[in-house]
Amino acid sequence: MPEPKQTKASPIMADTDIAIVRIAPETSFKNKAYEALKEAILKMDIYATPEPVMLDERALSERLGVSRTPIREAIAMLEQDGFVKTVPRRGIVVVRRTKAEIVDMIRAWAALESMAARLITTTARKKDISALRDFFKDFSDDRLPQDHVEEYSKANIAFHQALISLSESPVLVDLTNDLLLHVRGYRQLTIGRKDRTATSLPEHLGIIEALEARDTELAEKRARDHTLGLAAYVEAHGQELFT
């Protein structure tokens, strides 16, 4: 009889299916190149120089020690992500976002995060919600966020990502992570700006309180308004950030 081919284990070791589920996935050169290039792109300050940043396939393949083929596949993937754009017979250019695009992304982020907040009020556990406060435990009246902007900025990002994760919605998590990668292109310059930092912490605490109170509408509104506030800030003050 046609028994399903799935693990035709011999009778003796039928019950010894130890945790040997998958041996080394051994990521391909394509994926390695993708990760390497993605990190490199995110690390470089694209908005520092006026002239566009270009990539060279052959130079990359030589530097990474692989042929052009996996490099090109990685480039194709990065292009899908919107990080680069290849112009036929001209070169591969690292995409620079305009202020309008960044603002637009932040608005989308606000939409997704407010939905996450909504979901959290109905599903997350109380202790997990309260744990969100830990991200800011190093800040207080004696140690103001605006005096440690860089550190607060990291805590800020971590908080938002943890918040979204609480929604237990893979789609929301993935989409916001993608957006954050683009927005973080000029991390020091936006998220952690001193004048916004002052109002940021209280707003975060307000969100947490609404979540704990299971107030769906309020949590959604506070999450949305908080991030829309960032969008408005960038729109108003971000002019100098784009040379």
Place this chain on the structure above:
Amino acid sequence: MPEPKQTKASPIMADTDIAIVRIAPETSFKNKAYEALKEAILKMDIYATPEPVMLDERALSERLGVSRTPIREAIAMLEQDGFVKTVPRRGIVVVRRTKAEIVDMIRAWAALESMAARLITTTARKKDISALRDFFKDFSDDRLPQDHVEEYSKANIAFHQALISLSESPVLVDLTNDLLLHVRGYRQLTIGRKDRTATSLPEHLGIIEALEARDTELAEKRARDHTLGLAAYVEAHGQELFT
């Protein structure tokens, strides 16, 4: 003789810069393959058969008349989109979404669309908003949507896409289009189900009215609740849709 192909204009016609802006972009085989495969994947009914749908690089390259290289690059792009997943030395499998994933996507869609509605109340022109009614002009009490499900389903999709477009937010437009492509995997089975169709039209009209009234909060709420309603419906009745 090799005449310069790029019309190096002589001084006489220096100011006669006619509309010769760009010659044929001539999309590459890579992009052609990407489009072709994407359409093919969306067209096939992935959820019809129990066994996973596989793709074969060599077969595809032969059928499309190109080598494997552009095919592989197209596959890499599709994998970034989440349409396929290549398993090393096993094959390329068309991804099948679970009910939970679809519901999750619809929720994200609801989030983005409600943000679009919010933006529309502050920026869109009245006449553009009112024009949204045209999508449903073929339906009335004499010609109920639930009696023309297929046709209404198309109008439904078109309405939602037009709605998002009114936000003039490229990010929202792109993200929702991507989500819709995945959700539409079983178009007839979800969006246009008869029992939901009856309540769909009034809700749409309600959204349009809120937009026209520039009632930001109400428009946002109606847009969100409408699409969340679909999510809830799929979650409740979608069991049979996944074999």
Place this chain on the structure above:
DNA sequence: TCGTGGCATTTGGTATGCCAAAAACGTAAT
């Protein structure tokens, strides 16, 4: 001096060939 034509170079696009892993197949031994 200036510009014009062409040749060399650069760069992305594509085709092809080979490799190793794994599945598929077939054969022989029990």
Place this chain on the structure above:
DNA sequence: ATTACGTTTTTGGCATACCAAATGCCACGA
């Protein structure tokens, strides 16, 4: 007949070679 084992085939990954378009350099000539 079933199992075990070895061979063949399949399949994705990667390297390499070639092409054609676009660019830039440079010599030649008005």
